[in-house]
Amino acid sequence: MEFNIYINNIPTRVKEGELLLPVLKRFGIHIPTLCNMEDFSPTGACRMCVVEVEGRKELVTSCTFPVEENLRIKTNSQRVMRARKSIVEMLLSNHPDDCLYCVRNYNCELQKLASEMHVVERRFHTEKRPFFPDHSSPSVMRDAAKCVLCSRCVRVCDEMQEVTAIDFVERSNQTVVNSAFKRGLNISNCIHCGQCITVCPTGALSDISAIDTVQAALGDARKKVYFLISPSVAVSFAEHFGLKPQKEVMGVLTTVLKKLGGTKVFDLGMAIDLNITLEAEILAQRLREGIKEPLISSCCPSWVKYAETFMPETTALLSPIRSPQQMLGKMLKEHYANENQLSADDMFVVSLTPCVGARFEITRPEMAQKGVAEVDAVITIRELMHLIHMHRINILNMPASEPDKPFAVGSALGFKAGYSGGKSEAIAQELYHLLKTKPTEAFRYTPGRSPTGIKEAKVQIGHRSYVFAWAASHKKANRLLNHLRTNKKNEVCYIEIMSCPDGCLAGGGQPIEVGKEKWRNRKKICQEMEKDCEFSVAFTNTQLQTFLNTLNKKLGNQSLKTLFKTGFEFSG
Ligand code: SF4
Numbered sequence: 001m002e003f004n005i006y007i008n009n010i011p012t013r014v015k016e017g018e019l020l021l022p023v024l025k026r027f028g029i030h031i032p033t034l035c036n037m038e039d040f041s042p043t044g045a046c047r048m049c050v051v052e053v054e055g056r057k058e059l060v061t062s063c064t065f066p067v068e069e070n071l072r073i074k075t076n077s078q079r080v081m082r083a084r085k086s087i088v089e090m091l092l093s094n095h096p097d098d099c100l101y102c103v104r105n106y107n108c109e110l111q112k113l114a115s116e117m118h119v120v121e122r123r124f125h126t127e128k129r130p131f132f133p134d135h136s137s138p139s140v141m142r143d144a145a146k147c148v149l150c151s152r153c154v155r156v157c158d159e160m161q162e163v164t165a166i167d168f169v170e171r172s173n174q175t176v177v178n179s180a181f182k183r184g185l186n187i188s189n190c191i192h193c194g195q196c197i198t199v200c201p202t203g204a205l206s207d208i209s210a211i212d213t214v215q216a217a218l219g220d221a222r223k224k225v226y227f228l229i230s231p232s233v234a235v236s237f238a239e240h241f242g243l244k245p246q247k248e249v250m251g252v253l254t255t256v257l258k259k260l261g262g263t264k265v266f267d268l269g270m271a272i273d274l275n276i277t278l279e280a281e282i283l284a285q286r287l288r289e290g291i292k293e294p295l296i297s298s299c300c301p302s303w304v305k306y307a308e309t310f311m312p313e314t315t316a317l318l319s320p321i322r323s324p325q326q327m328l329g330k331m332l333k334e335h336y337a338n339e340n341q342l343s344a345d346d347m348f349v350v351s352l353t354p355c356v357g358a359r360f361e362i363t364r365p366e367m368a369q370k371g372v373a374e375v376d377a378v379i380t381i382r383e384l385m386h387l388i389h390m391h392r393i394n395i396l397n398m399p400a401s402e403p404d405k406p407f408a409v410g411s412a413l414g415f416k417a418g419y420s421g422g423k424s425e426a427i428a429q430e431l432y433h434l435l436k437t438k439p440t441e442a443f444r445y446t447p448g449r450s451p452t453g454i455k456e457a458k459v460q461i462g463h464r465s466y467v468f469a470w471a472a473s474h475k476k477a478n479r480l481l482n483h484l485r486t487n488k489k490n491e492v493c494y495i496e497i498m499s500c501p502d503g504c505l506a507g508g509g510q511p512i513e514v515g516k517e518k519w520r521n522r523k524k525i526c527q528e529m530e531k532d533c534e535f536s537v538a539f540t541n542t543q544l545q546t547f548l549n550t551l552n553k554k555l556g557n558q559s560l561k562t563l564f565k566t567g568f569e570f571s572g
Pocket residue numbers: 140153156157161163164165166189190191192193194195196197
């Protein structure tokens with residue numbers, strides 16, 4: 001049913017059941033919010049979004065208030081403005097005044113609200129909260145003193161990731177967001193996805209930064225610094241600096257990293273090609289042997305951690321191939337080092353990635369050889385932008401240069417693997433190449449949704465069709481896995497799971513500007529970059545094939561799959 005409400009005396013048509021806040025947004029009225037998040041349950045916790053409703057004594061929170069016929073509301077009355085300003089003043093009353101030292105300085109929602117409400121003096125003084133930052137996790141830093149108790153992190157961790165590593169503990173003015181038993185995040189069931197960082201409005205959650213470690217390596221004359229660029233990083237780099245989405249972006253980024261002091265810059269896309277090639281070979285072998293269970297992707301480190309923690313029975317189905325980051329790290333510290341008479345100790349490998357989980361991955365014991373880590377540091381896109389600004393590197397008119405050989409070019413699959421469903425398509429393309437019976441047979445890939453809402457695609461190769469399914473975020477992944485478990489007729493041969501809501505393009509290490517609009521835009525850039533790639537699939541990447549021929553000769557009897565094999569922890 002539709003009816004009228006009156007917003008600042010203007011009649012407005014609305015639908016029964018709608019909440020006031022989205023209605024106001026639709027009509028272009030800006031209402032400040034703090035705890036509200038699109039697609040998550042509204043809590044009405046912060047009261048920033050209050051408006052005045054005629055006939056009501058109290059102001060109402062527009063994010064939780066459903067519209068009623070003939071409702072008359074005022075969105076910016078003096079009473080409303082005073083209330084919002086007082087809320088900000090109260091939040092600031094016990095906030096540590098260290099904006100100048102805060103990682104979110106200039107990008108803090110509380111700071112913005114204070115400026116918007118014209119808060120220019122401290123009216124309320126309350127006791128500062130005596131919390132010490134928690135640096136225990138390899139990926140996420142928590143500073144409860146800066147927390148405004150908006151519960152966004154709690155809802156993302158619970159509703160989207162179904163992890164619940166953090167929650168509210170204690171009551172009234174002692175309330176705080178913490179992990180179980182108030183112990184460090186390192187011993188919680190956190191999967192290091194970093195999604196809580198991307199939604200936190202303040203500096204209460206941030207990266208365990210690698211900037212100082214990388215700066216120290218760059219300044220150490222003994223160290224040779226090797227940067228690995230993930231194609232998803234090139235996408236966000238193009239987006240951030242407004243560059244045309246074409247292959248030169250990778251080249252510009254290469255020049256930037258050389259200016260920063262990098263010895264060599266490699267395209268991680270080539271390791272993505274190799275990862276996809278080996279996974280497709282394993283899948284083809286399983287299909288030939290008639291194995292019914294699906295192969296599940298294992299390149300998302302947070303998904304691997306989720307499987308190990310919450311569903312150890314699934315780990316037997318995970319692809320045994322290392323993630324592209326670890327494959328390239330291992331290749332560099334072993335084969336490249338031997339080839340170039342380098343000591344692995346003098347090599348410092350830095351992975352540039354949109355992934356916070358990658359920071360956890362490099363600390364896994366199986367990702368080190370004789371005590372030497374395969375990858376020494378992970379720089380998220382947020383940190384990369386920070387380094388560029390810190391070194392005052394001007395991107396405009398920056399010439400492009402080629403990434404270094406032998407890992408100079410990846411195929412379009414590297415960009416595809418950046419968004420949800422992309423890796424499934426990439427594996428399907430390689431599988432088709434391995435299984436097709438006639439050279440002229442065309443690749444037919446039909447993505448869609450099953451009647452139960454599961455995202456899947458069918459590939460016809462010869463007389464058989466193969467089903468691929470994928471999900472991003474653990475809420476969706478759990479729905480997919482439960483569906484497959486209970487549906488006896490399922491024919492899915494490959495499952496792709498990514499922890500972040502639209503894959504790496506919405507990764508926990510992306511710039512803090514949450515929203516589906518951003519993800520859609522990055523996917524568009526990704527697809528543009530795919531079109532501009534020299535090689536569309538891994539098996540046509542001549543540089544990869546040349547490299548593999550040389551590596552295979554050196555390996556002798558050892559297979560590539562053994563070289564890049566990894567294991568999983570069973571934490572039942
Ligand atoms: S990193 Fe992910 S799993 Fe860990 S607390 Fe944050 S949202 Fe939860």
